[in-house]
Amino acid sequence: MKLTHYDKAxxxxxxxxxxxxxxxxxxxxxxxxxxKARTLRALGRNPKGDPLEIARVAGIAAxxxxxxxxxxxxxxxxxxIDVQAELCKNGILITSAIRSTGxxxxxxxxxxxxxxxxxxxxxxxxxxxxxxxxxxxxxxxKTGGKTGSYRAPSRTAGRPSRIT
Numbered sequence: 280m281k282l283t284h285y286d287k288a289x290x291x292x293x294x295x296x297x298x299x300x301x302x303x304x305x306x307x308x309x310x311x312x313x314x315k316a317r318t319l320r321a322l323g324r325n326p327k328g329d330p331l332e333i334a335r336v337a338g339i340a341a342x343x344x345x346x347x348x349x350x351x352x353x354x355x356x357x358x359x360i361d362v363q364a365e366l367c368k369n370g371i372l373i374t375s376a377i378r379s380t381g382x383x384x385x386x387x388x389x390x391x392x393x394x395x396x397x398x399x400x401x402x403x404x405x406x407x408x409x410x411x412x413x414x415x416x417x418x419x420x421k422t423g424g425k426t427g428s429y430r431a432p433s434r435t436a437g438r439p440s441r442i443t
Contacts, residue, residue: 280433293351298383304423306377308389310397310416311406313370318408322366330403331371338362338396344389352387355379362392364400370411373397384424388438390416 283294288371322330346354359378365370375392377385397413404411420430 281294281371291351293353294383296353298384299425301381302423303443304379304381304383304385304387304421306384306421307374307419308393308417309372309374309419310387311367311372311414312397313372313412313414314404315408318404318411319366321407322404323344325403325407331366331405334364334371334373334396334399335362337372337399338392339397341436342375342377342388343420345388348391349372353383355381355383355385355388357385357388360388360392362396364396371397371400372411373400376399384421384423386418389421390432 325335333398339362341348342357342362343359346352357377357379359376361376363374365374373396374395375389375396377389377392379385379388393414394413397416401411401413405428415434420428422428
């Protein structure tokens with residue numbers, strides 16, 4: 280297996296996707312924002328606004344700008360962006376799902392959306408808890424393209440429990 284962002288001389292380059300066919304592509308990523316129970320209880324009283332909704336909007340905006348943040352990413356026409364922020368027992372679980380039809384995948388857009396949404400939660404809540412931890416950023420699944428589908432192995436130990 281070779282790294283695609285390096286040429287034969289070992290120099291970094293942007294992958295040429297001009298000969299690749301357009302396919303439907305989807306990627307899902309997640310991240311956990313761990314915080315104290317008292318911080319979770321105070322979310323509804325945050326004078327800055329609803330951290331979960333603001334994080335969702337930030338994640339959507341970030342997905343659209345991934346190519347500006349990650350130097351070798353291609354600018355993509357995204358057909359759908361969904362960012363969800365759910366309360367769980369030990370924090371907030373953020374999940375992003377991105378779709379596009381094109382010559383390259385949307386994994387970086389999904390990861391960027393989740394990461395920026397998590398950073399936004401931190402920013403919104405840091406006055407209550409400077410010890411907030413952002414952990415477990417990972418690609419959960421991807422479909423489409425030459426490499427086909429990928430699904431991350433499930434993690435049961437340490438997995439956040441959703442509040443229902």
